[in-house]
Amino acid sequence: MSAESRLARVFGLDDRGWTRHANPWSGWTRVTCLPLLALAIWSREWLGWWSLAPIALALAWIFVNPRAFGPARDDRAWMTRGVFGERLWSNRGKVPVPERHRVVPNVLNVVSLVGVVVLVWGLVALDVWPTLLGMTITVGAKLWFMDRMVTIYHDMAAATPALRYRGPPVGPGKRMGPGKRVGPGKKRARH
Numbered sequence: 001m002s003a004e005s006r007l008a009r010v011f012g013l014d015d016r017g018w019t020r021h022a023n024p025w026s027g028w029t030r031v032t033c034l035p036l037l038a039l040a041i042w043s044r045e046w047l048g049w050w051s052l053a054p055i056a057l058a059l060a061w062i063f064v065n066p067r068a069f070g071p072a073r074d075d076r077a078w079m080t081r082g083v084f085g086e087r088l089w090s091n092r093g094k095v096p097v098p099e100r101h102r103v104v105p106n107v108l109n110v111v112s113l114v115g116v117v118v119l120v121w122g123l124v125a126l127d128v129w130p131t132l133l134g135m136t137i138t139v140g141a142k143l144w145f146m147d148r149m150v151t152i153y154h155d156m157a158a159a160t161p162a163l164r165y166r167g168p169p170v171g172p173g174k175r176m177g178p179g180k181r182v183g184p185g186k187k188r189a190r191h
Helices: 003-010 015-021 024-030 033-042 044-067 078-090 104-125 128-159
Strands: none
Touching (some): 015 024, 015 044, 033 104, 104 128
């Protein structure tokens, strides 16, 4: 089991959790997590021990965010494809990722870790430049990582169509893709 699969389990990313995290709102608001946490930690300069309140709120947001939004409607959004690629990457022990995709994500994770070290140094020293540099390196590496996950998703879904996301389960009166409804007397639209 990969480190990513263990982390996904901590965040409650089962099948339903992944579809909720793949909602573009979840993915893009996730980008706010590190800056919010850094600001909350920095607030110790102004708030003293009261900074524990914004730190707790930032940590709660980090934990809740992957499940805070409804399931993705389809896989058209870049962030949605990135999250589903991330799911494939975290499951690479069971479903192998193509050889050409195995190095860059690991390199980007190391770059991100270097950014975290610089960020922590800046936050401990309350020095703005290492804090901003560390955050930029970490977020930049994560966005580049997500770009690689989009490519993994595209390549693997093209090779094995069963891996492609088809949308959330549909029940009577529920939405099925943009602007389509299924209900009494209505036929299910074909994709």
